[in-house]
Amino acid sequence: MTVNYDPGVDYSALIAQEAAKGVNANRPLLAAYETARNAKIAGEGLNYAQTHVYTQEAGRPRHYYTATDQSGYIGELYDAARSRALSALEGAYDAQIAALDSEAAALPAAYRAAKNAAAGDAAVERRNMDESFAAAGLNSGAAGQARLAISTELLGSLSALDAEKAARAADISARRTAAMSEYRSAIASAIAQNETERARALYEEAVRVDESYREAEQEMELQESYLAVLPEITAAVSAPAVRSGGGGMARASQPARSTSAAQAVRTPGGGGGRRFDAIM
Incomplete structure (x- = not known):
């Protein structure tokens, strides 16, 4: 899956900002930020280590992120x-x-x-x-x-x-x-x-x-849905400092994109609940 990222966004800062919410942090969103950060490191040739603290890597076997049957x-x-x-x-x-x-x-x-x-x-x-x-x-x-x-x-x-x-x-x-x-x-x-x-x-x-399998699958679905509209999300939630050198990985500021795609993402299984209401 091709991951779109914004070279001008400091994803480390976004991760820190969301993770600071503790138990209320949006883990799938953190995973999406981390995926974009890793893609940016690889795509821009940055001298930073990629991480997988929140990310469910597609190459991992299905049971990697689920409970081991005892x-x-x-x-x-x-x-x-x-x-x-x-x-x-x-x-x-x-x-x-x-x-x-x-x-x-x-x-x-x-x-x-x-x-x-x-x-x-x-x-x-x-x-x-x-x-x-x-x-x-x-x-x-x-x-x-x-x-x-x-x-x-x-x-x-x-x-x-x-x-x-x-x-x-x-x-x-x-x-x-x-x-x-x-x-x-x-x-x-x-x-x-x-x-x-x-x-x-x-x-x-x-x-x-x-x-655990059900929760892992739901989290993967959320992660993928966030990745699909990640540019719109980052444009909506990024502070100026995040886009202009506040996190050590930011590049030149890029034009903000429309948030309509982010607003269209909903929770799995219908229900009409907006996924990003808490962060918009």
């Missing part, structure tokens, strides 16, 4: 988050199962000791009884009845210990089953939550990138 990085973040969540759940489950296994493994020894203690108590009781009966001169029939009672009581104690051991083993098994169920449910929930959050993040990223 979908891949977002996916990696959520993969890592999912891995961490599943690892934490697995670690907690393994610790819970290990505790249950340890509890179950301790049962045989604990109840063996309890049975031995019960048998030992019964043996002591029987010996004491025999000694007592012998000292009292009681017959063997009475001693036999007493021994039978002690044996019956011991068998009852041993049976109770077996039942208690079985109940504890069943409780451990039930808790192990519940832990497995909770673990599987937690895994499913973590995966579902991760996928939901991932989908939301990817959607928001797509919206962000699409919006």
Whole structure:
């Protein structure tokens, strides 16, 4: 695209004048000024460096001025988050199962000791009884009845210990089953939550990138429309100092041109709003 410029205009001064408005500066107009400045430097052979602070260069790829799609990085973040969540759940489950296994493994020894203690108590009781009966001169029939009672009581104690051991083993098994169920449910929930959050993040990223493309295209359209009537714009907004050496790049003053073309430029998509109302 051929860029028309006015050799007598100091575009650096115009850029400074517009940029001084800060956040209210007209960026597409700044880009047009900068494009004209670069064209003037090249066309007049001036010893100044060209700049591209505001300009969208036509030779750049489309994505150069738009947001970079970070979908891949977002996916990696959520993969890592999912891995961490599943690892934490697995670690907690393994610790819970290990505790249950340890509890179950301790049962045989604990109840063996309890049975031995019960048998030992019964043996002591029987010996004491025999000694007592012998000292009292009681017959063997009475001693036999007493021994039978002690044996019956011991068998009852041993049976109770077996039942208690079985109940504890069943409780451990039930808790192990519940832990497995909770673990599987937690895994499913973590995966579902991760996928939901991932989908939301990817959607928001797509919206962000699409919006940046839309804004970049609108800005490029504005820049091109300003360039089309740049001589008229500069004639309308240039102060005498800008045209007569006030900015270090000005040449001899050129006749001002009509502003009718600038007044005809409107915002994209119709609507009738004048693009240059703020600067005319």
